[in-house]
Amino acid sequence: MSVLQxxxxxxxxxxxxxxxxxxxxxxxxxxxENLGDGTDTEQVIDVLGxxxxxxxxxxxxxxKMMRQTHYAALADHKEDHETLLDDLRDMMDxxxxxxxxxxxxLTDDLDRWFSDxxxxxxxxxxxxxxx
Amino acid sequence: MAFLKRSLRLILARxxxxxxxxxxQRNNPLVNLGQLSWLLFLIIVxxxxxxxxxxxxxxxxxxxxxxxxxxxxxxxxxxxxxxxREFSLDRMRAQRTFAWITGVMLLLFVSVGGITAASxxxxxxxxxxxxxxxxxLHVQRRTRARVxxxxxxxxxxxxxxxxxxxxxxxxxxxxxxLGAFGSDAAWFVVVPVVMILSALPWLPPAEKSWLPVVxxxxxxxxxxxxxxxxxxxISMVPRTDGKPFELExxxxxxxxxxxxxxxxxxxxxxxFRRTSAAxxxxxxxxxxxxxxxxxxxxxxxxxxxxxxxxxxxxxHCGADALEETHARVVRLPCVGMLxxxxxxxxxxxxxxxxxxxxGCAENDCYYRLGDxxxxxxxxxxxxxxxxxxxxxxxxxxxxLPAASRKRRLRDLDDFTAWLEQLPRAAx
Numbered sequence: 001m002s003v004l005q006x007x008x009x010x011x012x013x014x015x016x017x018x019x020x021x022x023x024x025x026x027x028x029x030x031x032x033e034n035l036g037d038g039t040d041t042e043q044v045i046d047v048l049g050x051x052x053x054x055x056x057x058x059x060x061x062x063x064k065m066m067r068q069t070h071y072a073a074l075a076d077h078k079e080d081h082e083t084l085l086d087d088l089r090d091m092m093d094x095x096x097x098x099x100x101x102x103x104x105x106l107t108d109d110l111d112r113w114f115s116d117x118x119x120x121x122x123x124x125x126x127x128x129x130x131x
Numbered sequence: 132m133a134f135l136k137r138s139l140r141l142i143l144a145r146x147x148x149x150x151x152x153x154x155x156q157r158n159n160p161l162v163n164l165g166q167l168s169w170l171l172f173l174i175i176v177x178x179x180x181x182x183x184x185x186x187x188x189x190x191x192x193x194x195x196x197x198x199x200x201x202x203x204x205x206x207x208x209x210x211x212x213x214x215x216r217e218f219s220l221d222r223m224r225a226q227r228t229f230a231w232i233t234g235v236m237l238l239l240f241v242s243v244g245g246i247t248a249a250s251x252x253x254x255x256x257x258x259x260x261x262x263x264x265x266x267x268l269h270v271q272r273r274t275r276a277r278v279x280x281x282x283x284x285x286x287x288x289x290x291x292x293x294x295x296x297x298x299x300x301x302x303x304x305x306x307x308x309l310g311a312f313g314s315d316a317a318w319f320v321v322v323p324v325v326m327i328l329s330a331l332p333w334l335p336p337a338e339k340s341w342l343p344v345v346x347x348x349x350x351x352x353x354x355x356x357x358x359x360x361x362x363x364x365i366s367m368v369p370r371t372d373g374k375p376f377e378l379e380x381x382x383x384x385x386x387x388x389x390x391x392x393x394x395x396x397x398x399x400x401x402x403f404r405r406t407s408a409a410x411x412x413x414x415x416x417x418x419x420x421x422x423x424x425x426x427x428x429x430x431x432x433x434x435x436x437x438x439x440x441x442x443x444x445x446x447h448c449g450a451d452a453l454e455e456t457h458a459r460v461v462r463l464p465c466v467g468m469l470x471x472x473x474x475x476x477x478x479x480x481x482x483x484x485x486x487x488x489x490g491c492a493e494n495d496c497y498y499r500l501g502d503x504x505x506x507x508x509x510x511x512x513x514x515x516x517x518x519x520x521x522x523x524x525x526x527x528x529x530x531l532p533a534a535s536r537k538r539r540l541r542d543l544d545d546f547t548a549w550l551e552q553l554p555r556a557a558x
Contacts, residue, residue: 015375020351049403053349056398057412060353060514061376086518092403093479 004028004111010118014065020058027051028110035103041095044106048092055117056085087113132334139219144534151492151532158284162495164213166280168237169266170288171206175199175244176259190300197296203245205292210238218331220447220497225340226272226362226386228332233269235328237262242321272363272386275500340389341417345380347371349399350412352378355514356393359467361499362386365393365413380413390498391415391468398515400470402427418464427473430459431482438550440543441483443469447497449533450489458487458543466490467501471508471517478525485525485550487543493530502530524553 006025011018031047059081066074091109147161154160160167178199182192214234217223223231244258270276279285295302357365357380364386367378380393393413394400400411402424409421430441440458444450445466454460463469466488477483488505496502506528507513517526527549529542 016351016377019375046404049401049409052403053399053401053411056401056515057349057351057353060355060398061351063514064353082516082519086520089475089479089518089520096480 004032004114017058017062017065020054020061024051024054024058025114027054028114032107032110035107039103045092045095048088048095052085052088052092055088059085084113084117087116136219136221139215143216143219144532147532148534151535154284156492156530156532157494158281158287159492159495160284160288161212161216162492163280163284164209164216166277167284167288168206168209168213169278170280170285171202171209172259172262172266174202174289174292175206178202179256179259193300194296197300197302198292200248201292201295201302203248205288206241207245210234210241214238214328218328222497223332224388226364226388229272230269231332232329233265235325237265237269238328239321239325240265242317242325246315246317246321273499274361274363277494341415342384342387342389343382343391343393343413344416345382345413346410347374347379349397349410350379352376352380353398353412354378354380355396355398356380356413359392359396359500359504361390361392361467361501362388364388382413388498389415390465390501391418391463392465392498392501392504394420395465395468395470395504396515397470400515401472402470402476403472415464415468418468420470423461423463423469423473426461427477427482430461431477433459434483438547439482439484440487440547440550441477441485442487442489442543443473444489445491445497445501447533448489448491448531448539449536450539452536452539453489453543456540456543457547459483465496465498465501467496467498467504469505471515474509474526475518475521478521485527485546487527487529487546489529489531489539489542491530492532492535495532525550 004025006022010021010025012021027047027050031044031051035044063074063078063081065071066077071077091106091113095106143161147159150159150161156162178195181195182199214231217227217231217234240258240261244255244262247254247258266278270278280288351374352367352370354367357367364383366381366383368381370376370379372379382393391414394411394415397411397413400414400420401409402420409424411420414420427441431439435457437457442450442453442458442460443466444453444460444462446462446464450460450462469488474486474488477486488509490502490505491497493502493506504513508515509517509523509526509528511517511519527542527546529539529546531539531542
């Protein structure tokens, strides 16, 4: 089971974005580390809800920055954000509906989901143009 | 005062319902009084310019004069009605005082224009200049002020006035003398009226309302609340809590009307968080998101047999008509306070078979833009967007004036019947 860690290469060079990425990774990691036998499903749903709230705010801020810098691919990037939110909502629904937790699956999903956020033109955007 | 307000509101609501029936809600003159006044003003200016041209004699001249006077009379009525309607809805306090006072000043200068029609030309021509300035002031602090009337209404008004002027050009002058315009005595009516109207916002009974509270732990300064506030009551200010963000939201007490639209726009206003107090970046302290979530659960738990219709309704649209039905109603100050995630939440958690969002008549939202934002959020045109995967078949909006209780009930019945014939959601 891989546990998500903050790595220097995640840094996009903008304090507030890095700060939020760090917080998100912390939340995800906390969840992953606590997953195990007898994890309370309710608690997992809570933490997923918390992650959802943070990432929604994070995207909102990123989109504002993109608008301010007249970032050309804003529409595409925005769509990626909506897809990522959708995926997270699916994970939440799954946990909710099944009532049973597939920890390995969830851990992998979260890992993949977070790296997806980076592999979108996100990092590229932040490195390329603001300062 | 309260009685006067209530009676006026009732009378105007009846009139509005009747006009709805003949004009359609969009083109209802009573809903477009401000816009209509602006159009009439433009007609007056245009016909006035024609009258200044020395060749305006004979039939053409009297038609122009007729148009000038008819539109003038209509303008006085429209401005007065506009003021009475806003007064009846108590839309003149707090932030709205500014628009109210400039509105009363507009009534004054429209009257000046009328009274001086016969006498000194200089005053008569100066008044429109003041009016243009006042109109500009009047729509300040309004995001997306609606100034232009709907096309159909504009055409109908212009054609109507033109037809009247052609058919009976001299009627305008008689109308003017009927209104005692041109006589000094008119001042004795206008001045006291303006003084009384100016004082109204400070007279009781003022409704106590709470200002939204910013929670810095949940605000990263994304600015969505600023963009959605219809009253320009939010600004983004430099961060005060040492977090590495640049800005944070801040509320202007004197402009806020406590509609809660800021809370509805905040990306962290979500029903999904359970224990960890679901506090968004900004919300009304007396109507929190945690509270909205509780009420949603209470509603879901109290359904009878049959279709479970959950209604999110604003306080100003007469949706209490729905409270005696099979539906369960959760109230908000404005539907714009409803984060779309709540619709997603209610349907995905099977808390209801269908969700209805009930608000004021379209383009007549009590808080100006709540309906518009809600529609755009549902259509994925505005943040926060309703998730695309949410089954739109199980979502209905009902935009109606407060007086249309029967139509509101019909909307609910239609939606319920629609839900009944839908296949049960696959589990």
